[in-house]
Amino acid sequence: MKNVQTFFTEKAILVGVHLHDQENFQYSMEELANLAVAGDMKVVGSITQKMNQINPSHFVGSGKMEEIKGLLQLHQASLVIFNDELSPTQIRNLESDLACKVIDRTMLILDIFAKRAKTREAQLQVEVARLQYMLPRLINTGESLGRQSGGVGTKNRGAGETSLELNRRKIESKIVKLNKELELLVARRHTQRKRRKKNEIPVVSLVGYTNAGKSTIMNGMVEMYGQHPSKQVFEKDMLFATLETSVRHIHLPDKKSFLMTDTVGFVSKLPHHLVKAFRSTLEEVADADLLIHVVDYANAEHNQQISVTNEILKELNMNHVPVVYAYNKTDLTDRPIPSVDENSVYLSAKQQIGLDELSQIIREHLFADYIQCDMLIPFDSGSQLSYLNEHGHVLSTSYEPEGTKISIECSKAVYERCKEFLIS
The missing domain is CATH 1.10.287 (Helix Hairpins)
Structure with a gap:
C-alpha cells in the first residue's frame, strides 16, 4: 500500500552532544535526521559538539549556541531538535535565548507516534x-505566579x-x-x-527495528498463501510506519495454520514512557510461540539495531521466546539469496525471495511435535471424522467394514482428543 507524498511543515536544525563514552554517535545523529523527516520536518542543518559532560543550563556550550543562532538565521529555520532528553530548565533557557521552538528526541518520537x-x-x-x-x-511562568496567595504570614496563605x-x-x-x-x-x-x-493456534510475532521490513514480510506471507489483498497491512519505507498491532491468520496448504502478528518497531533511545505505555500491545510478543526478528541487513549498523531490539525485548521480559532471524534487504548487499544458516534466513521480502525458506523454518519450529498416525473412525462418529478433517492433515482415506480408516498428521492436542480411534 502506498502513502501520499510527504509535505514538510517546519525547517529544523539538529543538535547532538558527543559524550566521551557514547557509542554509535554518528549513526544516532543520522537516525535523528530520519526521525525528523518521519515527523514531516525538513532538516536544513546539523551541529555537534564533543564534551565530557553536558552544560546543565543549555546542554551545549556558549560557542555552539552562537553557531545554532547563525544556522537558524541562515536557513530561516523555526525549530531546533536535540538528540538527547532535555530538562525543563534547559528547554526554557534554550527557547528564551534562541527565540524558537526547541524539542528533544523523546518529544519528536512522541509527536510521530501521535500523528501515526x-x-x-x-x-x-x-x-x-x-x-x-x-x-x-x-x-511556572510569571502569569501563574500571579495566581498565588499573598506573602508570608497572610491569612489566606495556601488558599490560592x-x-x-x-x-x-x-x-x-x-x-x-x-x-x-x-x-x-x-x-x-x-x-x-x-x-x-x-x-490451539500457534502465534508468530514479527519484531525488530523500525523500517526493517516487518510489514513487508507480513504482506509477502499473506500474498504467498492466497489471502485477499484487503488483508495486507500498511507498509512504507519510513520510520514507524506501523504502530498498531496487526494479526493475520496464515493458512498453509496442509491444513496447518498460525497467526502472524506485526508489532511496532523499535529504535535506539526509545522513550521509557512510550515503552511502558505500549507494554500491553507488546504483550502480543510475550505470548508468541516464535519470534521472527527482522533485520535490515543492508544497513551498516544492523548489529547495533539487533542489540537495541534484544535489549528492549529483555526489558519487556520477552527474551524467553524462541527466535528466528530474518535478514531482510539482503538483495541490496553482495550476499547471495535466498540462503539459510540454522535459525537465520537471508531474504528480500520486497522481491519475495526467501519467504519460502522462512516459512519452512517457521513450520519446523511450530509443528515439530506433530504426530503422524492411523485412525479408524466408526461410521456413527461422523462428527469426529469432520473434526479430524478440519484440524488435521489427512494423508489418505480408505473404507473398512468397521468405519473410515485415515492416515493423518495432526497436533498433539488433536491427537489426544481423538486417540481412542488410534490403530495400534
Missing part, C-alpha cells in the same frame, strides 16, 4: 506517554493555587481517566489472546 496512531488503543497509549513526559516538565499546580492536577486526572479506558481495551485484547490459545 490510528486505533483508539494506540491513540490512548501515545497520549498517556505524552502526558507522563509532560508532567515533570511543567514550567498556582496555574502550575492546577495544570499538574488536570494532567494527573487525565492520565487516570485515559488509563481506565485503556485498561478496558487491554482486557479485550487479553480475552482475544485467551481465545486464540484455547483454539
Whole structure:
C-alpha cells in the first residue's frame, strides 16, 4: 500500500552532544535526521559538539549556541531538535535565548507516534506517554505566579493555587481517566489472546527495528498463501510506519495454520514512557510461540539495531521466546539469496525471495511435535471424522467394514482428543 507524498511543515536544525563514552554517535545523529523527516520536518542543518559532560543550563556550550543562532538565521529555520532528553530548565533557557521552538528526541518520537496512531488503543497509549513526559516538565511562568496567595504570614496563605499546580492536577486526572479506558481495551485484547490459545493456534510475532521490513514480510506471507489483498497491512519505507498491532491468520496448504502478528518497531533511545505505555500491545510478543526478528541487513549498523531490539525485548521480559532471524534487504548487499544458516534466513521480502525458506523454518519450529498416525473412525462418529478433517492433515482415506480408516498428521492436542480411534 502506498502513502501520499510527504509535505514538510517546519525547517529544523539538529543538535547532538558527543559524550566521551557514547557509542554509535554518528549513526544516532543520522537516525535523528530520519526521525525528523518521519515527523514531516525538513532538516536544513546539523551541529555537534564533543564534551565530557553536558552544560546543565543549555546542554551545549556558549560557542555552539552562537553557531545554532547563525544556522537558524541562515536557513530561516523555526525549530531546533536535540538528540538527547532535555530538562525543563534547559528547554526554557534554550527557547528564551534562541527565540524558537526547541524539542528533544523523546518529544519528536512522541509527536510521530501521535500523528501515526490510528486505533483508539494506540491513540490512548501515545497520549498517556505524552502526558507522563509532560508532567515533570511543567514550567511556572510569571502569569501563574500571579495566581498565588499573598506573602508570608497572610491569612489566606495556601488558599490560592498556582496555574502550575492546577495544570499538574488536570494532567494527573487525565492520565487516570485515559488509563481506565485503556485498561478496558487491554482486557479485550487479553480475552482475544485467551481465545486464540484455547483454539490451539500457534502465534508468530514479527519484531525488530523500525523500517526493517516487518510489514513487508507480513504482506509477502499473506500474498504467498492466497489471502485477499484487503488483508495486507500498511507498509512504507519510513520510520514507524506501523504502530498498531496487526494479526493475520496464515493458512498453509496442509491444513496447518498460525497467526502472524506485526508489532511496532523499535529504535535506539526509545522513550521509557512510550515503552511502558505500549507494554500491553507488546504483550502480543510475550505470548508468541516464535519470534521472527527482522533485520535490515543492508544497513551498516544492523548489529547495533539487533542489540537495541534484544535489549528492549529483555526489558519487556520477552527474551524467553524462541527466535528466528530474518535478514531482510539482503538483495541490496553482495550476499547471495535466498540462503539459510540454522535459525537465520537471508531474504528480500520486497522481491519475495526467501519467504519460502522462512516459512519452512517457521513450520519446523511450530509443528515439530506433530504426530503422524492411523485412525479408524466408526461410521456413527461422523462428527469426529469432520473434526479430524478440519484440524488435521489427512494423508489418505480408505473404507473398512468397521468405519473410515485415515492416515493423518495432526497436533498433539488433536491427537489426544481423538486417540481412542488410534490403530495400534
